[in-house]
Amino acid sequence: MAGAVQWVFPFSGLTLQTFIVFCATFLLACVVFKRSRNLPPYPAGRVPILGHLLALGREPPLKLTAWRRQYGDVFTVRMGMEDVVVLNGYTAVKDALVDRSELFASKAPMYQVDVMLGFGKDIFSARWSPEFRQRKRFASAALKNLGMKVGRGSIEDSIREEANCLRSRIAENDGQPFDIAHDVMVAVANIICFMAFGKRYDYKDESFRELSQAINTVSSELATGQIISFFPWLRFVPVVNRSIVNVLKENSKVQKVLREEISRHREHLDRENPRDFIDFCLLEVDQQDKVDGLTEENVMYITKDLFFAGIETTTNTLLWSLLYMILNPDVQNKVQQELDAVVGASLPALSHRPQLPYVNACLMETMRIRTLLQL
Known part of the structure; x- marks a missing residue:
């Protein structure tokens, strides 16, 4: 084997060990810098290994919003070694998740979640099948x-x-x-x-x-x-x-x-x-x-x-x-007034829901502005 390497690279005096290191480095570089075909554009700031993780900073939503203004509603973010396509706006989201839902229905691998849930033996982490x-x-x-x-x-x-x-x-x-x-x-x-x-x-x-x-x-x-x-x-x-x-x-x-x-x-x-x-x-x-x-x-x-x-x-x-x-006592008072007027001293029921528009709006607003899961 060593003789074959010397025959292929006679001008450099390449040893077997050096040849192996060279091949390993080349393969690693191919993996790191590989770009999948047919992906939307990458924003600036991508670095080897880490991708855009550093560029996202401490406020990723704000950075993604800024990139949307620069690159449009669909662009690609490199998260470590994985490409993630970011969708913005009603049209792009509907096209992917509704009109072509079968193509985007499966879940991306997440090691910690997968190991916790048996690598697809449940429902939440299972791939589309x-x-x-x-x-x-x-x-x-x-x-x-x-x-x-x-x-x-x-x-x-x-x-x-x-x-x-x-x-x-x-x-x-x-x-x-x-x-x-x-x-x-x-x-x-x-x-x-x-x-x-x-x-x-x-x-x-x-x-x-x-x-x-x-x-x-x-x-x-x-x-x-x-x-x-x-x-x-x-x-x-x-x-x-x-x-x-x-x-x-x-x-x-x-x-x-x-x-x-x-x-x-x-x-x-x-x-x-x-x-x-x-x-x-x-x-x-x-x-x-x-x-x-x-x-x-x-x-x-x-x-x-x-x-x-x-x-x-x-x-x-x-x-x-x-x-x-607690932080918005004026909102709290309006919620209490609506509950008192519709429900009274009893407990709310589903039948009361159409009569409680302000209470429903407050719950919807909470779910809009806060992430309910930490994933």
Whole structure:
């Protein structure tokens, strides 16, 4: 081999080791500087390895807005080693996500999310495929059977009952300042838990406090460790991989609770009268009628989707709404006046929604200006 190299490059006296280093450097350069075909233009500021990460600065939305003015509604941003096409404006977004939705339906790989959710064994992180569509249809049908709908058989009564428990919990503080975040999370989680595995937690329950802390930690670490999604090999680098280490540690606590619940449901499964989401899933695992190859591991990951997607988003919406009410007392007074006029002393119901335009507008504005998930 060494003789062959010397024969090919006789003028340089190239050694085998130097030749290997040269080839490795050349291949790395090809990967780093490779530009995919048919992509929209790149903004200025792209550097090797990091792409546009430095150019985005501390306020990426502002930089993206500035680039839109310069490069138009569609342009490409290099995020580490990945190209990301940025869409702006109604026309571009509708063309991609509505008119040609099948082409853009799958999810891009995100290492931390993928490892937490079994690399596509759930619904949220799964790539677009027949299996994904089967799981999604099945989960939607099961949740509707459990009351996630408007009209007869709705879970609305359970939500109102939980809201009343939260109101009583707040009243226990007798007007003194306290941190409401945990109580709001318990109220939201109790609705999810009731649908997922047929139980609710007391607001002082220590086991649930540990579970909620694990969920919070996973969510926050996913946000702070986004660099690993762009450079997955960094998970092997000490200190830098702190976020993924914490995600795996806390994620195992959540999975332990879910696996215990699945085992408990398996022992007491009533095939004629499924009680909750896990029961419906276990029946499908046994029957294989609607979802090909569904396993108990899939059930665990799909149920975890309900926890992280349902608890985090709803809790964050409520907490941001409360904060904005505090910071804007004039808005708070208008919301209270509308509730007093329409609902009175009772609890709001879905039937009141058309009569509460200002309350609805405040909730929509909260979701517009604040990110509900930290991903």
